[in-house]
Each structure stands twice: as C-alpha cells, then as structure tokens.
Amino acid sequence: xxxxxxxxxxxxxxxxxxxxxxxxxIDRDTKQVLLTVLENVRAKSGPRxxxxxAPFVVLKILLHRWFTTxxxxxxxxxxxxxxxxxxTIAHALQGLGSAIERESNRRxxxxxxxxxxxxxxxxxxxxxxxxxxxxxxxGQSRSPEKHLGRLEALGIKGVGVxxxxxxxxWFAGLDIVGAPRxxxxxxxxxxxxxxxxxxxxxxxLRRITDPREPASLxxxxxxxxxxxxxxxxxxxxxxxxxxxxxxxxxxxxxxxxKQFLDVLRQRRxxxx
Numbered sequence: 001x002x003x004x005x006x007x008x009x010x011x012x013x014x015x016x017x018x019x020x021x022x023x024x025x026i027d028r029d030t031k032q033v034l035l036t037v038l039e040n041v042r043a044k045s046g047p048r049x050x051x052x053x054a055p056f057v058v059l060k061i062l063l064h065r066w067f068t069t070x071x072x073x074x075x076x077x078x079x080x081x082x083x084x085x086x087x088t089i090a091h092a093l094q095g096l097g098s099a100i101e102r103e104s105n106r107r108x109x110x111x112x113x114x115x116x117x118x119x120x121x122x123x124x125x126x127x128x129x130x131x132x133x134x135x136x137x138x139g140q141s142r143s144p145e146k147h148l149g150r151l152e153a154l155g156i157k158g159v160g161v162x163x164x165x166x167x168x169x170w171f172a173g174l175d176i177v178g179a180p181r182x183x184x185x186x187x188x189x190x191x192x193x194x195x196x197x198x199x200x201x202x203x204x205l206r207r208i209t210d211p212r213e214p215a216s217l218x219x220x221x222x223x224x225x226x227x228x229x230x231x232x233x234x235x236x237x238x239x240x241x242x243x244x245x246x247x248x249x250x251x252x253x254x255x256x257x258k259q260f261l262d263v264l265r266q267r268r269x270x271x272x
Contacts, residue, residue, distance in 0.1 A: 056128040057082045057224050058092040059121055062110050064228060064242045070269035072107035083189070083225030113265060125246045129185075129222070133215035138204040141216050144182040147201060151184070152235040156197045158190030160229045162220065162239030163247040167256065169232075170241050171263045176256050183218045183247040185239040187227040220247065 012026055061081050065073060078089050093100055099114040125131075136142070142150075148165065160166070163183025168174045186193055198205055198219070205217060220243070222228075229237035239247075241264055248257035 051084065051088050053128045053223060054082070054084050054088045054092045055095050056121060056124045057084070058089060059096065059114075059117055060242055060246075061224060061228075062096075062108075063118070063121070064240055066110045066113070067241055067264045067268050070109070072101070072103050072109040074107055078108075081224060081226045083223070122246065122249045126250060129220040129246070130188075131221075131250060132219045133208050133211075133213075134198065134205040134217040134219070135208045135213060136202070136204050136216050137206040140204075142202060144179040144216070147182045147217060150201055151182075151197075154194075154197060154200055155235060156194055157192035158187035158227070159193065159197075160185040160187070160222075160227060160237040160239035160243070161232060162244045163218065163251065164253070164256070166239045166244035167241075167248055167260050169238050170244060171260055173263075174256055175259055176253070180251065180253075181215050181218055183220065183239075183244075183251070185220045185222050185227070185243050185247075187229070188221045188223050189225060190227070218247070218250065220250075 058078060061078065062073075065071065075086055075089050075093070078084075078093075079086055082089065084092075093108060096114070096117060099111055099117055100108050101111040102108050144165070148161065151159070161169075161183075162185050163181065164174070164176055164179035165182070168176075194200070198217075201217075208215060222243070227237075228240035228243070230240070232238045241260075245257060245260055245264070248254075248260060
C-alpha cells in the first residue's frame, strides 16, 4: 500500500457504543459521525443473528411443523423459515440425531415427539428468546387485559400475543381463569417494530431481573425469519402454538403447559 495513503487511514474498533482508534486517536466529532453511521447501517441490515441459537430455532420450527401439518420439509425451506444458511441448518439437524427422520427425497421431519430435546428447548427458551420482564413501578398496575387493549390501540407492527391469551386462543378449554400477565412476542427482524413501544404502552413499567418477582408484561423476541404469526381480530397477531407453550413454561404455569402440550399432541395430523 502507498505509504501516503496508509498515513491517512484510521482504523477504529467499536464496542458497546464506544469507538477507539487502533493506531491513532479519533477526535470526538468524527467518533460521533462514525457511531451514527454504524447505527444506521445496523438498523437497515436488521439484528445480528447468533448461529449458537440455531439448534433452538430449528427444533422450534420443526415442532411447529409437527404439531400443525406434520409434513416433511426441505433444508432450503428450513433455511428460509429459520433465516440460517444451509451449513448451519445441516449442523443443527445433525445435532438432533435419531429424532430426525430423513426421507428418500432428502426431506426431513421429526420422527416423533422428542421428549429430551423438548426439555432442552424449554431450558434454553429464556436466553434464546432474550426474554425481558416488566413490572409496574407505580403500585397501581394495569390488568393484562388493559395492557392488551392499549397495545392494540398503538398498532405496533411485528408483535404477536402469546402466553395465556395465545394458548386460550388455540385451545379454548385451557384450565385457567384470567391471565396473570401479558406475554407478547416481538419479531426482532421486523424493522417496523417501534423500539420504544414499552414506554408508550405504559410509562410506569420498569424492567425487572429477579425471576421470582411478579411481572405485568413479558416480552419474548423471535429471531427466525418467518415469525409464524396468525392475524388476530382486533389488531396485532397471535403467536404460534409452540411460542405460547414456551410462554406458559416461562411463567411457571406448568399444569397449563402440560395440558396445552397434550392437546397439541392429540390434535396433530396423523401420519398416513
């Protein structure tokens, strides 16, 4: 490289919103410009999807398929639905071992209900969906129904209603009276989703980290390319059945989760 050009090049590394020069310092104004450019590029390109979560996403999509249509799928279909490359999909399928049935036409599906893999899915769910919980700081908490009504009025894009509300939509006989909280699933790849909608929904909501503290709202993030939403009367969407099932587990509603899982297994299309 021409030495004169090399002297004009500055290499910077950004970490946690801070930008530092590698070989020379970067002045404050230039840092601000570069950080703004980086933020705009990231916003346009969407979230960075971690390949480490591919086993979770692939199994979740296959479970949804097993519960709803039962049909085998191609790796290409899995790639489009999950949003991962072919090598990543292949590696995730290999990790499922004998739980995967491979047909002669190279399509794949779950051989049956993978109990051990399902338990791992539940254990991974909180981290893989980047679940965030919120509680009311004012002492006058709104009901989940009121939060849902306010969310409908906001008309937020890329949001699905899950948890008790969603599970009761898919199975009206769910054994529960009322919803202890509102669970929503946010499609992280949807660039139309308002990042500040929590404050608009209820300014009194604050983020909590203690899993034992009751939450008024739980937000789960979907990182697969197809959110698997179903349009909902009144606005918003319904989260898919597997998402709702994971919400019940996360809310420690184990009896209702077991009941809902049993119904999904009973209702699934029978193999020909």
